[in-house]
Amino acid sequence: MTVTKGEGARSGTHSHVPDAGTPTAEAIEKARRDMLHQGRIEKRTRIGADVVCEALLRQGVDVIFGYPGGVILPLYDVFGDYPELRHVLVRHEQGAAHAADGYARSTGRVGVCLGTSGPGATNLVTGIATAQLDSIPMVAITGNVPGALIGKDAFQEIDITGITLPMTKHNYLVRSADDIAAVFAEAFHIARSGRPGPVHIDLTKDALQGETRAEHPDQEEVLARLPGFRPTLDGHPRQLKTVAHEIAKAKRPVILAGHGILIAEAWDELRELAEKARIPVAWSLLGIGAMDEDHPLAYGYMGMHGWKHVNRAIQSADLIIALGMRFDDRVTGNVKTYAPHARIVHVDIDPAEIGKNVAVDVPVVGDVRRVLAALLPLVAPVDHEARASYMEQLAEWRRDSEASSWHGSGTWRNGLLSADYVVERIGALNDHDATMVADVGQNQMWTARYAGYRRPHSHLSSGGLGTMGYSMPAAMGAALGRPDKKTWAIVGDGGFQMTIQELATLVQDDIPVKIALLDNHKLGMIRQWQELVYANNYHSSDMVGPDYLKLAEAYGIPAWKATRPEEVDDAILAANAADGPALVWFEIASEQNVFPMMPAGKGLSDLLEEPGLEVDE
Amino acid sequence: MSGDTIAARPARALPGSGEHRRHVLVAVVQNRTGVLNRVASLMRARNFNIESLSVSHTDSDDVSRMTITIHGDEFHVEQAIKQLYRLIDVLKVQDVTDEPSVQHELALVKVRATDRNRGEIVSIVEMYRGRVVDLAPDAAIVEVTGTEAEVDALIALLRGFGIKELVRTGAVVMARGSASIEEATKR
Ligand SMILES: Cc1ncc(C[n+]2csc(CCOP(=O)(O)OP(=O)(O)O)c2C)c(N)n1
Numbered sequence: 001m002t003v004t005k006g007e008g009a010r011s012g013t014h015s016h017v018p019d020a021g022t023p024t025a026e027a028i029e030k031a032r033r034d035m036l037h038q039g040r041i042e043k044r045t046r047i048g049a050d051v052v053c054e055a056l057l058r059q060g061v062d063v064i065f066g067y068p069g070g071v072i073l074p075l076y077d078v079f080g081d082y083p084e085l086r087h088v089l090v091r092h093e094q095g096a097a098h099a100a101d102g103y104a105r106s107t108g109r110v111g112v113c114l115g116t117s118g119p120g121a122t123n124l125v126t127g128i129a130t131a132q133l134d135s136i137p138m139v140a141i142t143g144n145v146p147g148a149l150i151g152k153d154a155f156q157e158i159d160i161t162g163i164t165l166p167m168t169k170h171n172y173l174v175r176s177a178d179d180i181a182a183v184f185a186e187a188f189h190i191a192r193s194g195r196p197g198p199v200h201i202d203l204t205k206d207a208l209q210g211e212t213r214a215e216h217p218d219q220e221e222v223l224a225r226l227p228g229f230r231p232t233l234d235g236h237p238r239q240l241k242t243v244a245h246e247i248a249k250a251k252r253p254v255i256l257a258g259h260g261i262l263i264a265e266a267w268d269e270l271r272e273l274a275e276k277a278r279i280p281v282a283w284s285l286l287g288i289g290a291m292d293e294d295h296p297l298a299y300g301y302m303g304m305h306g307w308k309h310v311n312r313a314i315q316s317a318d319l320i321i322a323l324g325m326r327f328d329d330r331v332t333g334n335v336k337t338y339a340p341h342a343r344i345v346h347v348d349i350d351p352a353e354i355g356k357n358v359a360v361d362v363p364v365v366g367d368v369r370r371v372l373a374a375l376l377p378l379v380a381p382v383d384h385e386a387r388a389s390y391m392e393q394l395a396e397w398r399r400d401s402e403a404s405s406w407h408g409s410g411t412w413r414n415g416l417l418s419a420d421y422v423v424e425r426i427g428a429l430n431d432h433d434a435t436m437v438a439d440v441g442q443n444q445m446w447t448a449r450y451a452g453y454r455r456p457h458s459h460l461s462s463g464g465l466g467t468m469g470y471s472m473p474a475a476m477g478a479a480l481g482r483p484d485k486k487t488w489a490i491v492g493d494g495g496f497q498m499t500i501q502e503l504a505t506l507v508q509d510d511i512p513v514k515i516a517l518l519d520n521h522k523l524g525m526i527r528q529w530q531e532l533v534y535a536n537n538y539h540s541s542d543m544v545g546p547d548y549l550k551l552a553e554a555y556g557i558p559a560w561k562a563t564r565p566e567e568v569d570d571a572i573l574a575a576n577a578a579d580g581p582a583l584v585w586f587e588i589a590s591e592q593n594v595f596p597m598m599p600a601g602k603g604l605s606d607l608l609e610e611p612g613l614e615v616d617e
Numbered sequence: 618m619s620g621d622t623i624a625a626r627p628a629r630a631l632p633g634s635g636e637h638r639r640h641v642l643v644a645v646v647q648n649r650t651g652v653l654n655r656v657a658s659l660m661r662a663r664n665f666n667i668e669s670l671s672v673s674h675t676d677s678d679d680v681s682r683m684t685i686t687i688h689g690d691e692f693h694v695e696q697a698i699k700q701l702y703r704l705i706d707v708l709k710v711q712d713v714t715d716e717p718s719v720q721h722e723l724a725l726v727k728v729r730a731t732d733r734n735r736g737e738i739v740s741i742v743e744m745y746r747g748r749v750v751d752l753a754p755d756a757a758i759v760e761v762t763g764t765e766a767e768v769d770a771l772i773a774l775l776r777g778f779g780i781k782e783l784v785r786t787g788a789v790v791m792a793r794g795s796a797s798i799e800e801a802t803k804r
């Protein structure tokens with residue numbers, strides 16, 4: 001799927017339901033008609049499980065990630081009648097949820113995962129929570145025991161809607177086949193509209209098995225059923241004028257680009273604003289890819305492990321224009337010392353984010369793409385001259401900071417392989433066009449800092465929840481969502497061992513994920529904190545792992561090992577050249593830290609730096 | 618930092634004034650299963666300090682109404698309202714604390730009563746526009762409606778006789794005048 005700015009995005013719903021009349025929509029309609037009228041379904045009556053499949057097809061879903069079990073079997077019983085719906089059998093339901101998440105992040109479409117009641121449902125929870133904290137459009141489906149058994153502690157019964165209630169955008173318990181069509185239509189609309197998020201649908205077994213003639217509602221009926229869900233899409237005109245005025249006054253403005261830019265597909269408008277008013281752009285972890293890093297105004301990654309020059313620019317800015325980001329504590333550090341000279345303009349589609357973590361001078365509620373499109377004509381162009389000394393200062397800070405934290409040589413101390421080099425080479429050898437899926441820990445920060453991103457949706461990372469084990473299953477979803485791009489999972493030895501079972505899924509479904517295992521034989525980020533924050537008091541951060549070459553061989557996955565810089569490129573290229581999944585085992589320095597680092601409770605001006613590499617200020 | 622030319626301004630203000638007081642919110646919600654649970658769960662998870670929460674039907678079958686009293690400064694209240702709006706089932710939320718409004722609650726008090734003091738109890742209760750709704754040889758149930766302060770005052774007086782049992786509904790609120798929160802659509 002190519003990312004286009006379709007009707008859906010324009011209307012602010014980011015719907016990727018194929019527009020009526022497009023070839024995809026017609027194909028889906030035809031498949032549906034064929035099924036409904038030309039035999040396959042006529043042989044039996046239409047039951048709730050059919051409605052689930054019809055609803056998924058109507059929403060343009062082409063792949064779902066799931067795992068069967070007792071109460072969800074009625075659905076698996078009809079899947080064979082809907083061959084257009086690809087079902088990927090994962091090895092653990094957490095993998096299904098992360099895969100749906102990776103599919104969603106890489107495409108902007110709604111990802112779908114599926115599990116049975118009880119343990120199947122609870123296994124999905126970590127993945128649903130991951131999606132919730134990062135505003136990922138997802139529909140998670142679970143089965144539940146028959147309605148009459150609910151509340152009786154039946155076999156594999158758990159109050160899963162009670163569990164997902166605080167970690168979903170909305171959830172449903174459906175007890176009747178007649179309600180399925182309406183609930184699915186609502187769920188997809190809610191998941192993708194406004195600030196996206198996961199919606200969970202729990203279906204009783206009898207709802208799946210019940211006969212029904214219920215029709216699928218159209219969009220108007222869906223809206224009528226949701227009077228309480230009306231996201232504000234357009235910024236208030238008066239606020240936009242104020243923003244333009246703030247920009248005109250500012251001498252040291254900085255744009256902070258967040259995930260909202262990617263969700264709203266506002267990257268062109270972001271670039272236009274930056275160019276028109278000559279404003280440098282910094283980005284959050286989830287905002288990576290919002291701006292081509294090669295653009296002269298792309299300044300860098302901010303926050304706890306962000307670049308020093310970027311944090312410096314924020315600390316000295318007189319105006320911050322925050323676009324679709326939420327001033328997370330990993331971005332601000334201690335709020336009291338955050339950007340002390342700056343007035344703050346904050347654009348977000350969720351009014352609850354504005355004024356939540358920092359007091360804001362100019363709030364704008366709306367879809368960031370529509371807000372920027374309306375703002376652009378009001379912004380006065382700023383010329384070279386006016387920004388010359390500011391740009392010079394920024395360039396100088398950037399030179400300093402890159403010199404202080406870049407291990408360009410490929411080796412860390414004692415000639416050991418350095419992780420940033422590995423990540424940098426993976427980015428470069430894929431022309432910065434692969435989908436890079438980070439895990440959590442040091443590997444995540446190296447992936448964010450060093451791979452180099454030039455394309456929206458080319459960097460996936462569990463930011464809000466920080467879920468170890470995310471990378472490989474999410475990469476599975478991304479590889480299926482964007483088969484036109486290479487997909488690399490960058491993962492630490494700890495995180496890899498959390499969802500390692502999905503290797504078998506990659507093989508069974510021939511999903512061409514390339515895995516870069518950054519093996520430091522440590523829970524590296526934990527070790528780093530124990531070294532720097534807990535005075536070298538190491539505990540439970542040493543990790544024994546298997547022989548990953550043998551492991552890959554056991555799964556039938558081609559694998560390479562690299563322990564020295566000279567071996568890195570060949571291994572990456574070999575993995576890229578392999579058909580299907582491949583693994584590269586990079587044995588990296590065990591004690592390399594991610595610098596700079598902002599210790600907890602400190603501010604953006606208090607960064608710890610690589611010892612011995614400090615630059616004089 | 619060396620590059621700074623502007624004098625540091627005072628530490629960035631955190632949202633909110635820190636002036637905590639009681640706020641009364643009225644929420645009009647779609648009457649779907651679990652909506653009370655959603656509101657209560659949100660208030661707990663987001664660390665809002667609820668004093669009371671009452672739910673009831675409205676004149677329309679598919680709409681319910683909640684009165685929520687919370688303790689906090691204007692920032693907490695604004696956040697609570699915004700977070701409530703994130704719930705799909707919430708149609709309208711209003712802070713009526715400073716609006717002219719009727720804020721009443723109902724209390725039932727089972728108080729010890731003897732032949733000798735029953736008359737005294739009745740006259741106190743009447744002063745507070747309450748009434749005795751049940752009598753037993755050694756007890757009486759008193760019903761009173763009024764503002765929180767009025768109900769507090771009567772309860773304080775009844776305490777002298779010995780309270781056996783007490784239940785209060787918590788406040789229900791309605792803004793004065795002809796405007797209707799139920800008629801207003803979600804903002
Ligand atoms: C599920 C889960 N458990 C625990 C943590 C806490 N945690 C954060 S980073 C980290 C270490 C990660 O080690 P590894 O996967 O080897 O990556 P490295 O930091 O070494 O690159 C841990 C345990 C987490 N984020 N997620």
Ligand SMILES: [Mg+2]
Nearest residue numbers: 492493522524
């Ligand atoms: Mg590790």
